[in-house]
Amino acid sequence: MSKIIILMGAPGAGKGTQARLLQERQGLPQISTGDMFRALKEAQTPLAEELRVIMNAGRLVPDELTARVVKERTSQPDCRRGYILDGFPRTTAQTEMLEELAGEQGHQLVAVLVDVPFGMLERRATGRRHCPICGEIYNVHFKPPAVDNTCDLHPDTQLRQRADDNPETMKQRLVTYERDTQPLLDYYDRSGRLHRVDGTRDPKAIYADIERIVMASE
Numbered sequence: 001m002s003k004i005i006i007l008m009g010a011p012g013a014g015k016g017t018q019a020r021l022l023q024e025r026q027g028l029p030q031i032s033t034g035d036m037f038r039a040l041k042e043a044q045t046p047l048a049e050e051l052r053v054i055m056n057a058g059r060l061v062p063d064e065l066t067a068r069v070v071k072e073r074t075s076q077p078d079c080r081r082g083y084i085l086d087g088f089p090r091t092t093a094q095t096e097m098l099e100e101l102a103g104e105q106g107h108q109l110v111a112v113l114v115d116v117p118f119g120m121l122e123r124r125a126t127g128r129r130h131c132p133i134c135g136e137i138y139n140v141h142f143k144p145p146a147v148d149n150t151c152d153l154h155p156d157t158q159l160r161q162r163a164d165d166n167p168e169t170m171k172q173r174l175v176t177y178e179r180d181t182q183p184l185l186d187y188y189d190r191s192g193r194l195h196r197v198d199g200t201r202d203p204k205a206i207y208a209d210i211e212r213i214v215m216a217s218e
């Protein structure tokens, strides 16, 4: 049966990598609301015009309009075998709209959480360093350079840290993520459609689990 895959995960959990792998190996398109809104800014359709008025006024796009944008895009032929959703649903009202859409389109909903403990996400972000010359990325916890704070390829160069990879920013992002996402996780958990995948492993192992889930839930 064709499926709508809802990939969920905290910032830095590796959701983007998994979406890309699913797209490549299963041939399913990734439908990102962010990308669609950006594309619609330029488009000359009634829906695009409606969206422009709201966005130009600095208002939040209503759930109902977001759902219509998703519906229009996913009614195209490339989505017939199913698709991967990114950025939708974001609210419980949107989960209900998606439920209805899945029914109309004859797709089954599968929610997958790439699960990584917050402590590890914090270490991944706050431990990250890069070489300003070659761009090589290190992590003081998981992938340290041979010599402290020095690029392996550029021994005279001190590694740098991005400004937003600090504990306060990371903590704030995780608090926001949890507040917004927990209700959605609960929603899919209650109906037995939430699959948790251990996201602390390497991307290939995570993908193998996701593929098994997507193939199995017939």
Ligand SMILES: [Zn+2]
Pocket: 131, 132, 133, 134, 135, 136, 151, 152, 153, 154, 157
């Ligand atoms: Zn370097």
